[in-house]
Amino acid sequence: xxxxxxSPRHEVTEMGQEVTxxxxxxxxxxxxxxxxxxxxxxxxxxxxxxxxxxxxxxGMPEDRFSAKMPNASFSTLKIQPSEPRDSxxxxxxxxxxxxxxxxxxxxxxxxxxxxxx
Amino acid sequence: xxxxxxxxxxxxxxxxxxxTLRCNFSDSVNxxxxxxxxxxxxxxxxxxxxxxxxxxxxxxxxxxATERYSLLYISSSQTTDSGVYFCAVERGGETSGSRLTFGxxxxxxxxx
Numbered sequence: 001x002x003x004x005x006x007s008p009r010h011e012v013t014e015m016g017q018e019v020t021x022x023x024x025x026x027x028x029x030x031x032x033x034x035x036x037x038x039x040x041x042x043x044x045x046x047x048x049x050x051x052x053x054x055x056x057x058x059g060m061p062e063d064r065f066s067a068k069m070p071n072a073s074f075s076t077l078k079i080q081p082s083e084p085r086d087s088x089x090x091x092x093x094x095x096x097x098x099x100x101x102x103x104x105x106x107x108x109x110x111x112x113x114x115x116x117x
Numbered sequence: 118x119x120x121x122x123x124x125x126x127x128x129x130x131x132x133x134x135x136x137t138l139r140c141n142f143s144d145s146v147n148x149x150x151x152x153x154x155x156x157x158x159x160x161x162x163x164x165x166x167x168x169x170x171x172x173x174x175x176x177x178x179x180x181x182a183t184e185r186y187s188l189l190y191i192s193s194s195q196t197t198d199s200g201v202y203f204c205a206v207e208r209g210g211e212t213s214g215s216r217l218t219f220g221x222x223x224x225x226x227x228x229x
Contacts, residue, residue, distance in 0.1 A: 033216070043203070043219050056216070089158060098165065102148040102209035103216050108160040 002026075004109035006092050012115045018080040021112045024073055025094030031103045034067055034077050035091040037111075043091075048103075049075065082116045089113050119144045123204050123220035130194050130227050138189040138223045140204030147209035148217065149180050151189050154201040163189070163202075194227045201225070 005024040013019055025032045033048040047057040052069045060067070064083070069075040079086055089111045095104040120143035130136055140149075151163040164171050164178040166187065171178055175194075180187040191198055201224050205217040 031216075042221060045216065048216055091160060093160075098148075101215070102207050104148070105162065105165040106150060106205070106217060107162055108152075110159055113158075 004092055004094050004107055006090075006109035006112050008112055009110065010113045010115075012117065013082055014117050015083055016081045017116075018078065019082045019086075019114060019116075021077040021090050021092075021114070023075045023077070023092030023109060025075070025092070026096075026107055027073065029094035029096045029104075029107075031095045031097075032069060032075050033091075033093040033095075033106070034075070035093065035108075036088045037091060038088045046077070046090075079114075082114075084116045087114055087116050119146070119206060119208055119218050121204060121206055121218055121220035123202075123223050125223060126221065127224045128226070130225070132194060132196060132227055132229050134194050134227075135190070135192045136194060136225070138191070138202050138204075138225075140187040140189070140206075140220055142185050142187075142204075142206045144208055145185070146182065146206040148207035149182075149187055150205050150217065151178055151187070152203040152205065153198075154203065154222070155197075156200055160203075191225075194225075196227050196229055199225055199227045 007022045034046040046059045047067045049069045067077045091111045093108045095106045097104040122141045153161045168182045175192045177190045201222040203222045204220045207217045
C-alpha cells in the first residue's frame with residue numbers, strides 16, 4: 001500500500017489567500033484525522049471522520065477552517081482566509097478499528113508544511 | 118479526558134547506549150501506540166501495543182494495562198534513532214468520539 005498521501009508537501013502563501021490541503025487515506029481505512037503541529041502547541045487534533053462523516057470538529061480553530069470528505073478516498077482541509085498564525089505542519093492520518101471498540105492503528109502522511117506570509 | 122504523561126522529556130545518549138522511555142496514562146485503554154518523529158518531521162508508527170510485549174529489531178515495547186503504563190526500550194542506540202517519541206492512548210469502548218490522545222513526547226538525541 002502507498003500509505004497516506006498528502007499534497008502539497010510545502011505551501012507558501014500570502015495572508016488572506018485560500019489554502020487547500022489534500023489527503024488520500026490508506027485504502028480500506030474507516031477513520032481519517034487532520035492534525036496540526038506547531039512548536040508552541042505541539043500536535044493538535046483538528047477534526048476526524050468515520051466513514052466519511054465528521055465525528056468531532058471541536059479542534060477546528062475557527063470558522064476560517066473547514067474540512068470535507070466527499071468519499072472514502074479523499075479529504076480536504078481548507079483555510080480561508082489564511083493568516084500568519086496558521087503556519088504549521090498539517091498531518092493527515094488514517095486508521096481502521098483493530099478488533100475492539102477503538103479507532104485502530106494510526107498511520108500518518110508525510111505532512112503539508114504551510115507558511116503564511 | 119484521559120491524561121498521558123511521558124518521561125523523561127529530554128534524553129541525550131551516546132551511540133551504543135540503551136534507553137527506556139515511559140508512558141503513564143490515567144485510565145484504562147484498549148489502544149496504545151508508540152510513534153517516532155524523525156528530524157525530518159515524519160511521524161512513523163513503531164508499535165500498536167494495548168497490552169503485552171512486542172519487539173522489532175533493536176526496539177521493543179511493553180504495556181502493562183492494569184498498571185496503566187507502557188515502556189519503550191531502545192537498545193544499542195544509533196544516531197538515526199534521534200527525534201521525538203510519542204505515546205498515544207485511547208480509552209475505546211462504546212464512548213462516542215473516542216480517539217487517540219497524545220503525550221507531549223520524549224526528545225531523544227543520540228550523539229556519535
